[in-house]
Amino acid sequence: MQTEVKEKPRYAIVASVQLPDVSDVEFEASLTELSELAKTLGFQVVHTFVQKRNSFDRTAYLGVGKLEEIHMFVNRGLRADELEHAPPQLDPSAIEIDVLLVDHEISPSQARNLELAVGCEVMDRTMVILEIFHRNARSRAARAQVEIARLGYMAPRLREAAKLAGPQGRQRSGMGGRGAGESHTELDRRKVRDRIAELQREILAMELERKTQRARRLERQGQGLAGVSLVGYTNAGKSTLMRALTGSEVLVANKLFATLDTTVRAIYPESVPRVLVSDTVGFIKNLPHGLVASFKSTLEEALDAALLLHVIDASDPGFERQLEVTDTVLQEIGADEVPRIRVFNKIDHIGDEAAEAAWTAELQQRYPGCVVMSARRPAEVAALRERIVSFFQQDLVEDEVLLPWSAQQLRGEIYSQCQVLEERAEEEGSWFRVRGEPEQLRRLHEQLNPGSQGREKEYWEV
Numbered sequence: 123m124q125t126e127v128k129e130k131p132r133y134a135i136v137a138s139v140q141l142p143d144v145s146d147v148e149f150e151a152s153l154t155e156l157s158e159l160a161k162t163l164g165f166q167v168v169h170t171f172v173q174k175r176n177s178f179d180r181t182a183y184l185g186v187g188k189l190e191e192i193h194m195f196v197n198r199g200l201r202a203d204e205l206e207h208a209p210p211q212l213d214p215s216a217i218e219i220d221v222l223l224v225d226h227e228i229s230p231s232q233a234r235n236l237e238l239a240v241g242c243e244v245m246d247r248t249m250v251i252l253e254i255f256h257r258n259a260r261s262r263a264a265r266a267q268v269e270i271a272r273l274g275y276m277a278p279r280l281r282e283a284a285k286l287a288g289p290q291g292r293q294r295s296g297m298g299g300r301g302a303g304e305s306h307t308e309l310d311r312r313k314v315r316d317r318i319a320e321l322q323r324e325i326l327a328m329e330l331e332r333k334t335q336r337a338r339r340l341e342r343q344g345q346g347l348a349g350v351s352l353v354g355y356t357n358a359g360k361s362t363l364m365r366a367l368t369g370s371e372v373l374v375a376n377k378l379f380a381t382l383d384t385t386v387r388a389i390y391p392e393s394v395p396r397v398l399v400s401d402t403v404g405f406i407k408n409l410p411h412g413l414v415a416s417f418k419s420t421l422e423e424a425l426d427a428a429l430l431l432h433v434i435d436a437s438d439p440g441f442e443r444q445l446e447v448t449d450t451v452l453q454e455i456g457a458d459e460v461p462r463i464r465v466f467n468k469i470d471h472i473g474d475e476a477a478e479a480a481w482t483a484e485l486q487q488r489y490p491g492c493v494v495m496s497a498r499r500p501a502e503v504a505a506l507r508e509r510i511v512s513f514f515q516q517d518l519v520e521d522e523v524l525l526p527w528s529a530q531q532l533r534g535e536i537y538s539q540c541q542v543l544e545e546r547a548e549e550e551g552s553w554f555r556v557r558g559e560p561e562q563l564r565r566l567h568e569q570l571n572p573g574s575q576g577r578e579k580e581y582w583e584v
């Protein structure tokens with residue numbers, strides 16, 4: 123459920139330095155992505171400033187000339203021809219720039235100097251992503267994880283602000299609790315460290331709880347987990363596919379990082395073996411380090427899976443880069459050995475039928491074994507479901523089971539745990555030819571013939 127309040131539009135400008143080793147295409151794709159991220163936060167980007175440089179300026183990220191240009195832009199009324207996506211009804215000169223977004227992570231002092239030079243608030247790419255995570259985190263675990271990442275990011279910046287505020291600033295904000303001889307900065311550092319430690323303890327406890335629940339779930343199901351994890355770049359359509367595959371109502375939004383928590387649902391219509399699908403947090407290029415670490419436990423859910431569906435937006439011009447980012451993150455968390463199916467999604471979004479067919483053929487040739495589909499087409503979702511189910515059916519074995527007339531209450535059990543190939547009424551009971559997981563079948567026999575041979579008789583007498 124979204125609890126967003128409709129706020130008045132906020133306007134942003136973007137600035138980015140293009141380094142010599144960054145191609146124009148890559149540079150443009152990154153700027154577009156930053157605009158999408160900004161939109162997710164409720165900002166409308168009205169203008170973009172770019173500068174080619176050999177390196178970032180150490181003092182304020184951009185060169186002096188560019189800083190002046192931006193300062194001018196921010197502090198005078200705008201003209202219609204300067205707006206990238208001009209809201210038509212609006213007088214441009216009435217627009218106030220709220221924030222300058224920078225498409226790189228910059229140091230605390232660079233941020234501070236940049237703010238002073240241009241005369242408005244500055245947010246770097248990392249902060250933008252952290253802010254989105256902060257807003258979208260729903261569960262206690264996700265919130266704690268985001269807070270750790272934010273603390274790690276904010277701490278050196280607060281220090282920078284305190285330094286600039288000078289001794290007076292320190293006195294003003296100096297609250298009680300400081301030990302003798304301990305500086306304000308040290309105190310802050312200690313507080314931050316303590317809070318991070320506290321959050322980490324909380325997360326650890328939640329993780330243990332999750333592990334226990336999972337173990338219980340496995341115990342109940344009496345089987346290895348037939349789990350599929352949907353992984354991939356943010357906005358690729360993971361949650362949409364999850365909904366389509368499981369008939370559930372998970373959050374889908376044309377926003378980046380709509381999903382931050384892992385949800386698990388059974389594939390629908392139910393299959394044998396029962397397959398559980400989990401939806402995970404999306405990836406993005408240059409995911410802030412703090413977040414990679416914090417979300418590792420969430421992503422590790424992917425490691426539990428027997429199969430990964432790597433969802434890729436086939437209609438995004440930057441899909442190759444996005445695919446690489448996901449591959450790299452999976453490798454980092456050690457999930458690169460889990461069997462994987464590449465799912466190129468949103469093929470309906472390519473163009474006309476001919477364009478779609480050509481692109482499908484090309485993707486299939488470049489990525490052998492991949493699936494090309496649209497989550498919006500039920501037939502293609504059904505085909506994907508078949509592909510998933512048959513992956514898990516590879517290990518199934520056939521067996522025969524006799525269900526005594528006295529134990530007909532276990533009939534449902536057989537149908538839910540195995541695929542029934544044949545059923546016949548015999549003198550002693552119902553006879554089934556079934557297919558199922560070896561472990562599942564062993565348990566079924568155990569249920570029908572509890573314990574040993576000796577108890578078998580007892581069972582018959584029930």
Ligand SMILES: Nc1nc2c(ncn2[C@@H]2O[C@H](COP(=O)(O)OP(=O)(O)OP(=O)(O)O)[C@@H](O)[C@H]2O)c(=O)[nH]1
Nearest residue numbers: 357358359360361362375376379380381404468497
């Ligand atoms: N045209 C088209 N749009 C799709 C398709 N699948 C998903 N979308 C749209 O893409 C947007 C993102 O979908 P989500 O399912 O929220 O994407 P996600 O991968 O879960 O994104 P995060 O949770 O942010 O990582 C939504 O607006 C969907 O309606 C598809 O097959 N075709």
Ligand SMILES: [Mg+2]
Nearest residue numbers: 360361380381
């Ligand atoms: Mg999602």
